[in-house]
Amino acid sequence: MSSPVADPPLLSGLAPEGSDDGMSDALRESNARFAILTDAMPQMVWSTLPDGFHDYYNARWYEFTGVPVGSTDGEGWNGMFHPEDQDRAWGRWRHSLATGEPYEIEYRLRHHSGAYRWTLGRALPVRDDAGQITRWIGTCTDIDDQKRANEQNEILSRELSHRIKNIFAVIGGLIALSARRNPQAKSFADELRGRITALGRAHEFVRPHSDESQPIVGIVTLKTMLGDLMSAYPARDEGRLQIEGDDIGLDDRGATPIALVFHELATNAAKYGALSVAGGHVAIETRRVGDSILISWTESGGPQVAGPPQRQGFGTRLTDMSVVQQLGGSLEREWLPGGLRVNIGVKAERLVRG
Incomplete structure (x- = not known):
């Protein structure tokens, strides 16, 4: 499907100084290049005046929407969106x-x-030498297939999580x-x-989440969450798994990734490391150093580590x-003969919203 498109906008500031005729020629050449570039793009491209008046759409816009040329100029574009948006x-x-x-x-x-198809809209301002906005250039990208795939994955994730929690409940009932x-x-x-109930709580932290399904934990502390996990x-009850050091507040922004890391460390330690033997020991230490949080996991007394x-x-x-x-931090592992040591560093601001 092809449609005629409006002439591209005049892009000021792109032509060299000179006569008015020379300026017009340069602008016409810039406009022609702009039109070819935007029509070659898979995205819908649009442009507005500094006040937001839409005066240009490329061919992709008219192919996608099927509207007559010029019908969405000015504020007519807003009528193309879903009423709820x-x-x-x-x-x-x-x-x-x-x-x-x-x-x-x-x-x-x-x-x-x-x-109606889900679309990602973006726009950036074009500024002159004085920093004044002379035009806005924007794009619309069809993300409907990706959006619906993500929604389907979220539904499957929630269903899987529900079934896993049911399994925990069934096991608890059988016991x-x-x-x-x-x-x-x-x-x-x-x-x-x-202990099964505790694993169920840990599962809610460490399962994959979207923005909508992210657990709302409010403000908790790092040591409280680690103790719960x-x-x-x-x-833990036997005194062979100790949590010491500074306590730090965190919310769902930092709780889920931190919980996932320590759930994985504890699971591996119970299978192969210090928690797999009666004499094994794990020490978790938290320290605040300036604006950074340092967390260490140290295993000892477990099976010898070859590397x-x-x-x-x-x-x-x-x-x-x-x-x-997720947290923009660092994670280092040391495979010491006496057991695994993990050092984690992250900015405090990444663990809790300001």
Whole structure:
């Protein structure tokens, strides 16, 4: 489907100084290049005057929307958005016009088929030598397929999490039933149920989350959260898993990635490391140094460590991503003969919102 498009906007400031005729020739050449460039792009491209008046759309816009040329000039563009998104998109756009800040928003844009498709809208200001905005150049990118795939993944993740929590509940119920039939095992059964409940709480922190499903934990402290996570392991009650040092506040921004890291460390220690033997010991230390938080995990008394593993597992890559990519911190491992030592460093501002 092809449609005629309006002439591209005059891009001031791109032509060399000279006569008016020379200026016009240079501007015409710039406009022609601009039109070819924008029509070659897969995105919809648009442009506005400094006050936000839309005066140009490339061919992709008219192919996507199917509207007549010029019908969305001025403020007509807002009518192309889903009714539920119009006020939000208009408000965000007015904020950018007032402040000069980049414009970015996701909204549903009406397709020529009549359906609304999710679109990512972005725009940046063009400024002259004096810093004044002379024009806004923006793009619209169709992200509907990606958006719906993400929504489907979120549904599957929630369903999987629900089923896992049900499994924890079923196991807890079976233990309680067994304890009623064998009263002499009640003390052991209560302890085991408590540890299963703790694992269930840890699961809610460490499962994949979207912005919508992220657990709302409010302000908690690092040591409180770590103590809750580690309560699933007998070594905690036995005094072989200790948490010491400075206490630091954190919320869901920092809680989930930190919980994931230490859940993975504890799981591996219980399988292969210090928590897999009766005499093993784990020390977790937290320290505030200036505006940074340092957290160490040190295993001792476990099986002898010959060196780093031959290959990096998924859990290791996941913990690295949690600290380095999500929190912008650092994570180092030392494979000492007496056990694994992990040093984590992260800015305090990344663990809790200001």
